[in-house]
Amino acid sequence: xxxxxxxxxxxxxxxxxxxxxxxxxxxxxxxxxxxxxxxxxxxxxxxxxxxxxxxxxxxxxxxxxxxxxxxxxxxxxxxxxxxxxxxxxxxx
Amino acid sequence: xxxxxxxxxxxxxxxxxxxxxxxxxxxxxxxxxxxxxxxxxxxxxxxxxxxxxxxxxxxxxxxxxxxxxxxxxxxxxxxxxxxxxxxxxxxxxxxxxxxxxxxxxxxxxxxxxxxxxxxxxxxxxxxxxxxxxxxxxxxxxxxxxxxxxxxxxxxxxxxxxxxxxxxxxxxxxxxxxxxxxxxxxxxxxxxxxxxxxxxxxxxxxxxxxxxxxxxxxxxxxxxxxxxxxxxxxxxxxxxxxxxxxxxxxxxxxxxxxxxxxxxxxxxxxxxxxxxxxxxxxxxxxxxxxxxxxxxxxxxxxxxxxxxxxxxxxxxxxxxxxxxxxxxxxxxxxxxxxxxxxxxxxxxxxxxxxxxxxxxxxxx
Numbered sequence: 001x002x003x004x005x006x007x008x009x010x011x012x013x014x015x016x017x018x019x020x021x022x023x024x025x026x027x028x029x030x031x032x033x034x035x036x037x038x039x040x041x042x043x044x045x046x047x048x049x050x051x052x053x054x055x056x057x058x059x060x061x062x063x064x065x066x067x068x069x070x071x072x073x074x075x076x077x078x079x080x081x082x083x084x085x086x087x088x089x090x091x092x
Numbered sequence: 093x094x095x096x097x098x099x100x101x102x103x104x105x106x107x108x109x110x111x112x113x114x115x116x117x118x119x120x121x122x123x124x125x126x127x128x129x130x131x132x133x134x135x136x137x138x139x140x141x142x143x144x145x146x147x148x149x150x151x152x153x154x155x156x157x158x159x160x161x162x163x164x165x166x167x168x169x170x171x172x173x174x175x176x177x178x179x180x181x182x183x184x185x186x187x188x189x190x191x192x193x194x195x196x197x198x199x200x201x202x203x204x205x206x207x208x209x210x211x212x213x214x215x216x217x218x219x220x221x222x223x224x225x226x227x228x229x230x231x232x233x234x235x236x237x238x239x240x241x242x243x244x245x246x247x248x249x250x251x252x253x254x255x256x257x258x259x260x261x262x263x264x265x266x267x268x269x270x271x272x273x274x275x276x277x278x279x280x281x282x283x284x285x286x287x288x289x290x291x292x293x294x295x296x297x298x299x300x301x302x303x304x305x306x307x308x309x310x311x312x313x314x315x316x317x318x319x320x321x322x323x324x325x326x327x328x329x330x331x332x333x334x335x336x337x338x339x340x341x342x343x344x345x346x347x348x349x350x351x352x353x354x355x356x357x358x359x360x361x362x363x364x365x366x367x368x369x370x371x372x373x374x375x376x377x378x379x380x381x382x383x384x385x386x387x388x389x390x391x392x393x394x395x396x397x398x399x400x401x402x403x404x405x406x407x408x409x410x411x412x413x414x415x416x417x418x419x420x421x422x423x424x425x426x427x428x429x430x431x432x433x434x435x436x437x438x439x440x441x442x443x444x445x446x447x448x449x450x451x452x453x454x455x
Contacts, residue, residue: 009153009154010128011127011128011129011151011154012154014126014159014168014169014170015170042169042170045155045157045170045174045176046151046154046155046157047154049155049184050176050177050184050185055153055154055155057152057153058153058154087151087152087153087154088153
């Protein structure tokens with residue numbers, strides 16, 4: 001199973017034991033996030049709404065490319081991939 | 093000797109802790125805590141061995157939740173199961189507006205008021221939260237309309253003598269009273285102006301803050317969107333009490349810690365301008381239970397001050413003479429150690445100040 005890096009926005013560090021660079025395992029973005037959330041359950045409601053979909057203003061990047069992930073399995077991962085969990089920003 | 097005073101300040105970007113010396117002349121500022129998060133409300137629970145802080149926070153991307161700290165904000169953790177609506181609920185969790193420690197007789201219990209228009213209770217020191225569904229089931233609920241801040245349950249009053257009796261204030265719904273611990277609520281808007289009248293809820297009134305006399309819980313005071321009111325019968329009937337105020341509009345209202353006939357308010361120019369009238373910051377005080385109000389605040393800005401005060405951003409401490417603290421929407425923090433006669437700037441320039449709370453002196 002691919003081992004990947006997940007970097008979360010610094011504002012989320014209070015939900016990940018003050019660490020923003022984390023390790024996760026999973027064949028897909030969804031599986032890797034699920035693995036991460038098993039170890040950091042406080043993070044789940046910050047990323048996903050009550051309906052189980054990704055919050056509207058949360059963005060997922062894989063290897064610095066934005067992926068259209070809102071929930072479920074999502075794109076396939078390769079060993080060493082880097083996932084970034086960021087907030088949508090707009091304006092100047 | 094007066095004990096030190098602790099002040100908790102929630103802003104649109106993080107929270108801060110200020111501690112005064114016993115004379116309340118010198119303040120030490122610590123923070124920011126919870127940086128990047130909007131801190132709508134921060135409160136202290138002093139009923140246990142130590143002091144536990146609770147913060148209702150929100151973020152555009154990552155949503156609202158409740159954080160808890162048992163080391164004066166050095167570290168924070170999300171409560172185990174934050175407030176969450178069940179399936180079929182009429183709204184979604186949009187903000188945590190207030191967190192209130194329960195009565196002294198129920199040291200494990202806390203209450204949280206949230207948007208949309210709901211009341212949650214924790215019976216395990218904030219670890220898990222369950223909705224008290226009396227608000228959701230109220231017959232007029234389909235007609236409830238939000239205020240500018242949403243359908244916010246911002247005020248929770250607990251009757252210290254009756255564990256089943258509690259009341260809430262919701263914008264722009266009204267004042268609701270429960271005598272069965274939150275299973276059912278009665279609307280108590282008689283005498284209040286209707287600001288958002290709908291067919292299902294013709295008396296919808298925009299309550300901004302309500303405070304209760306701790307010596308007589310039937311004696312209530314309310315800053316409403318459309319005026320200042322008081323009730324002598326637990327909210328059965330409200331009457332205006334605005335003599336001396338520069339206008340009807342404002343958000344906060346707090347009671348003097350030793351004198352329940354003495355209250356402080358922060359009237360603003362009006363709902364479109366939400367700033368102090370004529371650019372002059374003044375608080376108002378009544379010493380006769382709302383019959384008359386007088387301006388106070390020597391030392392507050394006299395001109396070109398274009399900020400306001402939000403509902404949780406005015407506080408008093410438990411000292412004698414009482415301290416009065418006020419934070420503004422343009423990020424200034426002021427304190428008075430002489431019951432509000434004179435004010436000084438306290439350390440720090442902040443973002444929009446959402447909440448100013450004192451920690452009970454007895455801690």
